Amino acid sequence: MTLIRPDLDAIPAYVPGRTIPGAIKLASNEVPLPPTAPVLAAIAEAAAGGNRYPDAGVGALSARIAASLGVDQSRVAVGCGSVSICQQLVQATCLDPADEVLYAWRSFEAYPIVAKVAxxxxxxxxxxxxxxxxxxAMAAAITPRTRLVMVCSPNNPTGTVVTPAELGRFLDTVGPRVIVALDEAYHEYVTDPEAADGMSLIDAHPNLVVLRTFSKAYRLAALRVGYAVASPEVAAALRKVCVTFSVSGVAQAAAIAALDDAENLLAACAETATERVRVRDALLEAGYTVPPTQANFVWLALGERALAFAEHCLDHKLVVRPFAGDGVRVTVSSPEENDLFLAAARSFDR
Structure with a gap:
């Protein structure tokens, strides 16, 4: 007799980007820069209160997020990274094992994990x-058992976006009975005016949930803070299934300071946007298939050569993120690190 759920063996494990001493890590879409000085000061000050429990309701940060977006605080739910919010969405919407979570594939690799864990x-x-x-096609795939749809834009790992017209048509077709989560973890890197912005559609569609994070452009990946903007009803449900105290006091203070220093932090996004164009153009010139990207990474559609390419990069002391049989995702980093990656890519025998 086993005391553990037998289906856990079938749940894929999340594969983090590898960290190898002496190698340049381009596998996890991290920002190569540290938090800014005001954010570091807020972290240090909050750490001094590490003997106290954090605000379980995340009130001050929720209010600050709401103010920055121009929405009522009742519409904001904060979690331990946007991955946690994804799992909370499944827990809040799916009760029966036959209840369905629908998403595109390939997309964010946490989606199948959080759906099956729930x-x-x-x-x-x-x-x-x-x-x-x-x-x-996703609208056509919805059944009476579909409870939640995940739409990742920019899509991780391909970097592509959905347009306002596509998303609006999709929401109209789906109707109000299914929750649609628009995962905008890379929102701050988007420069394409034809890319959808969930906040522009959220008032017209109460079933739309917009997910964002402080892990990427705000440089707080290690502190784990993400949030959802939704209807008050959905936001309240997300707060109910959130693990108490899962957003630390240090993380809450850092996120507030990051919003206060957003102008300085987000200035680096423009540099990344410039570099991603340069990197993609160089890869296209070298003969790779690379879709246009609105994130801080590029996608090389290498199919069965994905793992070989990753090993080739590792030989050049570069860690990239392969997805076996599909392709390789590579973080757009500093110009110097990008140049090292491009040199390795040019020397790969496809």
Whole structure:
């Protein structure tokens, strides 16, 4: 007799980007810069209160997020990173094992994990040939058991986006009975005016949930802070299933300070946007298939050569993120590190 759920063996483990001493890490879409000085000061001050429990309601940070977005605080739910918010969404919407979570594939690798951990049924729809969400096909795949749809834009790992027209049409087709989560973890890197912005649609669609994070552009990946903006009803449900005290006091203080220093932090996003164009153009010139990206990474569609490419990069002391049989995701870093990656890519025998 086993005391553990037998289905756990079938749940894929999350594969983090490898950290190898002496190698440049381009596998986890981290920002190579540290938090700014005001954020570091807030972290140090909050750490002095490490003997006290954090605010379980995350009130001050929720209020600060709401003010920055121009929404009522009742519409904000904060979690231990946006991955935690994803799992809370499944827990809040799926009760029966037959309840379905639908998403494109390939997309964020945490989606199948959080869905299956919560005991839900997974349904996937392939990306288009140009590595984008096929929202029409996703709408057609919705069944009476579908409870939650995840839409990642920019999509991790391909970097592609959905347009306002596509998303609006999708929401109109889906109707109000299914929660649609727009995962905008890389929102701050988007420069394409044709990319959807969930906040512009959220008032017209009460079933839309917008997910964002402090891990990327705000440089707080280690502190784990993400949030959702939703209807008051959905936000309240997310708060109910959140693990108490999961957002530390240090993380809350850092996120508030990051919002206060957003102008300085987000200035670096423009530099990343410039570099990603340069990196993609160089890869295209070298003969790689690389879709346009609106994130802080590029996607090399290498198919069965993905693992070989990653090993080749490792030989050049570069850690990238391969997805076996599909491709390789590479973080856009500093110009110097990007140049080292491009040199390795040019020397790879495909």
């Amino acid at each position: 005991g839900a049924t997974v349904r996937t729809v392939p990306l288009t040939e140009d590595f984008r969400h096929d929202l029409d």
